[in-house]
């Protein structure tokens with residue numbers, strides 16, 4: 161029986177009869193593993209050998225536990241991946257993909273609208289170790305022009321952080337494949353419910369499981385998923401760097417998976433309703449929501465995605481800091497904070513001008529990222545309406 165994603169989400173990773181019939185996956189707090197014999201110890205030590213670093217048996221907490229295996233099996237099932245690997249954060253998952261396929265002297269292409277800390281890691285780690293990092297316009301029509309003889313990896317983040325452009329994933333993948341270049345993609349926004357990057361030919365998909373996967377703003381966690389060809393390099397990178405996830409976080413994220421489809425449906429519906437309302441609002445200059453035709457790259461969204469999540473951007477007509485502060489400080493339901501993907505609505509004031517180099521951001525209005533949580537939509541609109549009133 162081939163199961164649909166909703167069914168997989170409900171059960172994946174759980175084997176109740178291995179733990180006394182309990183439906184939930186146990187939290188294994190484990191560093192040391194002891195062995196019944198020297199022969200078994202030798203077997204476990206093989207974890208570190210060979211290209212693929214065989215998974216079983218468990219040898220030491222950092223290289224995998226039954227709790228991490230449960231989460232990873234579930235993610236691999238919904239991503240359609242050969243295997244997945246959990247990391248201590250989404251940023252660590254990105255670094256796993258970046259370091260797995262690059263060495264000093266290589267060139268990589270990063271989207272100009274990528275997640276800020278990702279860009280910082282490229283500048284302060286990869287560049288320091290001799291990797292030439294170049295930023296490309298996310299809506300480029302011809303990525304091939306930017307390929308060099310030493311280009312090893314193209315990274316895609318769609319939609320882009322803050323500005324929400326949707327790249328032409330298929331075009332980038334086919335150009336890269338022809339040139340023998342790996343493609344990695346940040347799939348945190350869509351989750352595998354709305355996009356399965358590996359089905360589009362992407363080699364490695366990374367997610368911040370901190371966001372929608374955990375869904376409750378109480379855990380920091382990342383995950384990398386790969387094809388059979390890319391898996392050995394990904395696994396080696398994460399294990400050699402020691403980027404393992406904590407048991408409690410893995411438990412919370414596995415628990416989050418059980419309701420992911422229900423939450424995403426509601427995030428999608430509420431956020432799209434509010435985005436359409438904002439598009440007609442006189443205080444708002446632009447709405448950057450991938451499912452709206454006005455969003456740069458909307459056609460790519462229509463072509464590749466099955467849905468949209470609860471996170472999008474707006475540019476206000478107002479640009480003054482003090483006015484924006486009055487709006488933010490008086491909110492009664494929305495709160496101001498980093499991150500997104502939890503049950504609660506958030507506003508994130510972030511001006512893209514300083515974080516782009518390939519393509520300048522020329523909007524002069526104040527930019528806000530909205531995350532639409534699971535509250536009543538009417539209450540959220542009332543809160544925003546009152547906030548826009550404070551801009552006057």
Ligand SMILES: *Cc1c(COP(=O)(O)O)cnc(C)c1O
Pocket residue numbers: 249250251252275317321346348349367368369370371380381382499
């Ligand atoms: C938050 C975020 C990350 C990093 O995730 P952490 O779990 O916070 O390290 C990566 N990519 C995107 C698009 C994000 O929004």
